Amino acid sequence: xxxxxxxxxxxRRADIEAVLRDRHQWAGQQKKGFLRYRRPAEFLARFRxxxxxxSEGVVHIGHADEVSPPIRxxxxxxxxxxxxWRKGPFSVFGIEIDAEWxxxxxxxxxxxxxxxxxxxxxxxxxxxxxxYLFRLSSHQPLLALGFEPSVHHYFCFQALNAxxxxxxxxxxxxxxxxxxxxxxxxxxVLLMGIIYHRSSPIDALRDINAALKPGGRLIVESxxxxxxDPIALFPQKTYAKVxxxxxxxxxxxxxxxxxxxxxxxxxxxxxxxMSSAEQRRTEWMVFESxxxxxxxxxxSKTVEGYPAPWxxxxxxxx
Ligand SMILES: C[S@@+](CC[C@H](N)C(=O)[O-])C[C@H]1O[C@@H](n2cnc3c(N)ncnc32)[C@H](O)[C@@H]1O
Numbered sequence: 001x002x003x004x005x006x007x008x009x010x011x012r013r014a015d016i017e018a019v020l021r022d023r024h025q026w027a028g029q030q031k032k033g034f035l036r037y038r039r040p041a042e043f044l045a046r047f048r049x050x051x052x053x054x055s056e057g058v059v060h061i062g063h064a065d066e067v068s069p070p071i072r073x074x075x076x077x078x079x080x081x082x083x084x085w086r087k088g089p090f091s092v093f094g095i096e097i098d099a100e101w102x103x104x105x106x107x108x109x110x111x112x113x114x115x116x117x118x119x120x121x122x123x124x125x126x127x128x129x130x131x132y133l134f135r136l137s138s139h140q141p142l143l144a145l146g147f148e149p150s151v152h153h154y155f156c157f158q159a160l161n162a163x164x165x166x167x168x169x170x171x172x173x174x175x176x177x178x179x180x181x182x183x184x185x186x187x188x189v190l191l192m193g194i195i196y197h198r199s200s201p202i203d204a205l206r207d208i209n210a211a212l213k214p215g216g217r218l219i220v221e222s223x224x225x226x227x228x229d230p231i232a233l234f235p236q237k238t239y240a241k242v243x244x245x246x247x248x249x250x251x252x253x254x255x256x257x258x259x260x261x262x263x264x265x266x267x268x269x270x271x272x273x274m275s276s277a278e279q280r281r282t283e284w285m286v287f288e289s290x291x292x293x294x295x296x297x298x299x300s301k302t303v304e305g306y307p308a309p310w311x312x313x314x315x316x317x318x
Contacts, residue, residue, distance in 0.1 A: 003170035006143040007121065008213075010184045019181070023173035027151045037155035040081035045162035047075065049093070052164045054134040057089065057104030061164045064094025082156040085284040087131040092163065100285035102278045103131045106192070106221065106311075109270045113315040115217055117141045120187035123211070125176050126194045130157035130169065137166040146171030147178070176204055182211045192221040195254070196239075199246045205261035212318040218263065223248055224271070224312040230256045233306055240293035240302040240309055251312040263316035270313035 001020060004013055027034055049062030067075065076095045088099030110132075117139035124132050127146025136144040148154050148171050157171045176194060189208050198204045208218055223240075225233050225248050232247040239245040249257065251268045258266045279290040295301040300308050 001172070003143055003145060003172075007145075007182070007185055010182075012181050012183075016178070016181050019174070019178060020172060023149075027154070027173060034151055036081065037152050040078040041155040041159040041162070043078045044075065044159040047071075047093070047163050048165060049163050052166070054164075054166070055138040057108075058091050058096075059089070059131065059134045059164075060091045061160060062093040067093045078159075080284075082129070082152065082159070083284055084287055085129070085156075085282075087128045088284070090131070090160070092160070097284050098282040099131075100279060100282060100289055104135075105278050107132060107135050109313055110190075110192075110219060110221070113217075113219055113267075113269050113313070114139065115188060117188065121145070121185060122188045122190070123147060123179075123182070123186045124190045124192075125179070125208075126192070127157065127171050128153045130160060130171055132190060132192070133157070133169045133171065134160070134164065134166065137169050141168055144169050147174040147176060149173055149175040176207070179204075179207045179211045184211070184213050186212055187216050189216070189218045190221075191218060193223070195220060195222045195257075196246060196248050197244050201247055201249075202257055202261050205257060205263070209262045209318055214318060216318045218258075218316045218318075220254065220258070220314045220316070222254060222312055223274070224254065224310045225250055225307045226273070226310050227307075228252055235304065235306060238304060239306060240304075241288070242293075248306075248309070249312075251310075251314070254312060254314055258314060258316045263318065265317040266314060267316070268312060268314050270311075272311055274309045274311050 050066055051063045053060040072093055075093055085097055085099040087101050087103045088097050090097040120141045122141050122144040125147045127133055127148045130146055133144050133146050154173050195201050227250045230252040232249040232253050235245055239248055251271050255266050276290045281289045295303055302308055
């Protein structure tokens with residue numbers, strides 16, 4: 001938790017430490033569900049890459065010639081313990097990890113909306129295995145902090161960053177629910193793939209507004225329904241087979257949410273239909289993916305009969 005030293009004095013350090021103590025105690029239990037991720041993370045942390053490059057689409061952690069073939073096989077076996085890999089691509093000591101999502105494509109869309117990040121404090125809420133944290137690290141922030149409550153993804157990030165050694169990155173077992181512990185802390189918050197999972201999206205946006213420094217920026221990416229009306233779909237149970245989906249807005253609806261949550265300079269800077277070019281089954285994610293979520297006889301609909309998903313990107317300022 002040394003990263004807390006790099007946060008401004010506005011943070012409620014004792015409250016954050018109390019939450020994290022509980023979470024780490026919970027994740028540190030000798031239970032199968034935790035050990036299945038903690039053990040591979042501990043094994044992989046023995047290897048420190050000499051060559052790390054986070055500036056390209058594939059995040060490179062170590063070259064193939066830094067380890068022997070038998071060691072590379074052991075590393076590959078342990079990396080497989082983190083399957084299904086949702087976010088990538090990564091190349092780890094020459095092992096190519098082709099994840100379900102082509103996250104580099106999303107990042108390419110986000111890049112033009114990024115402010116200058118040198119010396120900045122950044123939050124990536126729902127950072128998963130840290131793909132975007134690694135991409136952020138090459139922009140020289142003081143700290144990019146991932147909020148990630150899932151032990152699976154948390155330990156995957158810890159494993160990757162133990163090998164990569166990016167000292168300007170950290171991730172912890174936090175959820176967006178804890179953002180209130182970070183008043184006026186961040187120059188930039190990334191909220192990608194999260195807002196449609198919140199039952200009270202406006203409250204989440206207001207809390208994030210309070211966690212930004214004055215003049216700070218929020219970048220939101222969300223699944224969306226197509227259309228120009230400011231409306232949101234509220235699915236009966238699942239949307240594109242995803243449970244825990246609440247409000248799926250149009251781009252115009254998300255603009256209104258952001259304005260009414262107190263943001264200014266709200267701009268919708270990208271929108272596109274989702275497709276199997278960006279989300280698909282791979283060797284590292286062997287379960288159902290995009291094409292299983294869409295009605296094969298009418299690709300404009302999800303399997304539930306709702307409008308097929310788009311993706312929208314917005315930036316806003318405090
Ligand atoms: C759809 S994925 C999006 C991942 C990544 N931000 C992206 O855009 O590709 C949602 C992520 O949020 C994490 N998550 C789940 N509940 C959360 C919460 N309450 N607060 C923050 N993140 C959460 C999940 O574990 C998962 O990694």
